[in-house]
Amino acid sequence: MGDNTAFEEEHRVYIGSFTSAGGRGITTAALDPATGALTELSTTDVLADPSYLVEGVHIGVLYAVSESSEGMVGAFVADGRGLRPLGAPVPVGGAGPTHLAEAWPWLLTAHYTSGGVGAVAITEDGSLTGPPRVLHHRGSGPDPERQEGPHAHQVLPDPGGRWVLSVDLGTDSVRVCALDEDAGTLRPHSETALTPGNGPRHLVFHPDGEVAYLVNELRPLLTVCRWDAEAGRLEPVAEVPLAAEGASGAAPGVVPGVVPGAVRAYPSAVVVAHDGRFVWVAVRGADTLLTLSLADGPEKPRLTGAVDCGGHWPRDLALDPRHNRLYAANERSGDVTWFDVDPETGQPRRAGSLPVPAATCVLLG
Template sequence: MGDTGVGRAFIGSFTSAGGPGVVAASVDTGTGALTATAATRSVTDPSYLAATDSVLYAVSETADGAVAAFDITGGALRPLGEPVPVDGHSPTHLALAGARLLTAHYGSGSVSVLPLRPDGSPGPVSSVVRYEGRGPDPDRQTRPHAHQALPDPSGRWMLAVDLGADAVRVHALDTVTGTPAAHRTTALPPGTGPRHLAFHPGGRHAYVLGELEPTLTVCRWDDRNGTLEPVAAHRVLPDGAAGPAYPSALVVAPDGRRLWAAIRGHDGIAVLDLDETAEEAQLVATVPCGGHWPRDLALDPSGRRLYAANERSGDVTWFHVDQATGIPQPTGSLPVPAASCVVLT
């Protein structure tokens, strides 16, 4: 199990639904247990987080949209200035790309780039990419909905996952300014509603999780040419599974042997094994998420602990991952009303 020590976790929650905002927690690295140590409601609806060793970033998923930064070096959550507007509506995701932040905006179907100052705080938006398009779902796909934007492992490209248009949009990132330049668009099966993308640790494959259809699309990724090529699709639920299912988040094992997907509605975590090519995925099991409406997953660096942020039951559950089977076994939970995201540092 490794030596016992203390790590850090940060949890985002919807303040509009009674959440405490951003919660800092200590992590017992021997057991995986979380203990809340600090919290702040200085940001409205901090639904998604990203962190370095010294700075935590949170999007404010509001109609206006903003991003906030906190100094986390002293164990507290010290704001680094006021939240900065992102020039987009209802941001749902942010990611670090070198000395910049990328924010994806579900409401406006756009992605913004914000440069980071020397202290790590975000400056004003330097560029915005706005998308067009739609999908067949009359309720969820009448216009573009950028749900995620992240750099590829090489740092040369940005990939934006558009739930509204059933597409992943690839952009070249300017090495000096960080400005994204449209490169190509990869179409995914109509009506799948892609929400979340994760890279294989080998850097040659990416996995895209659909929200409107419980599917995982396996793609080859070429970082020389910036091409994303779908090669296979797999269901993340067993045949005959009852009830609605809205997959939300995806994590890949550090050794690249398997991945896990959170599924809202079904209230489960799907376990899929990957073969040596990283292109064939086999559904091994689905297990209860430990609560209701799992919105996010996080995996510790060892791949032995998995965390699920369960929004509607208001808790973060942690699991021990069986290294032979990949099946998560619940070992504890921390109450966090309206939990939406969990990150480990």
């Protein structure tokens, strides 16, 4: 199974981890569709700190960023029970890349440490080639420790594929760019200013393509935005608390009744149900998974429940729409925990876990 079509096989899961913190690189696991259980098949650590993974939609290749000072990206293909590299890793032109997305024939990367986004060319067989094309961000925010400069945390195409959005934690903004498909260059088009100090981290679109949900890391808030695909503009319309502020006996950022004491919340990942009925958010520190109902409309998410994430420091969250399950990568406890989701209420129920040291990302194949 050395060809690229191997990624079309069902029931494979790929898990990224920090090798610098004891992780084993990329773990390949088998998924039991009846129970959701994961079974480790193999690991590969040929790429340092592969913290985020994405599967190419045009060619069945797995791509991974190396969240290191050098900033690299690597390509892999399925080979038997595991993965093999497809060519050598390629520099991204920035430090500490945390996210990537395919915009054929380019692989887009977000550079957290150096603050910018870039594009690396994808060849016909799915391998990568340089040099990278890089757009540097400018600006800062009010938090002197986390927002002293730009920190791009995510980059992704819009649902129509016309625009590229980059979420910058350091500048409290989302930039919209046009991608030159021939040259790979990113041209700034618009920039959406968010509430200063929010520290935006990740964005996801509602299935209707007209609403986006932006999870903020420095304040436990979900920003609801309207997306104008024709104009290429993102407009914030509401902020929904992801924790109760000022609750009795709780410091700001605490989810009452879930985690006792003064625990600050750091939201990390957000996913939307494919039928557009629910939003789920992972919150580190509080170590919870939150459910928000969209019964009142896409622009009016309502917090309806919180459950323990099954570990510590949930960095990533993935949805299996085929079997209505959620998978949380708990970085500091070193595991991936899965949850069955109630189809009526959207509430997750813990079903099991797989030990994965320093887990950072879950990708359902």
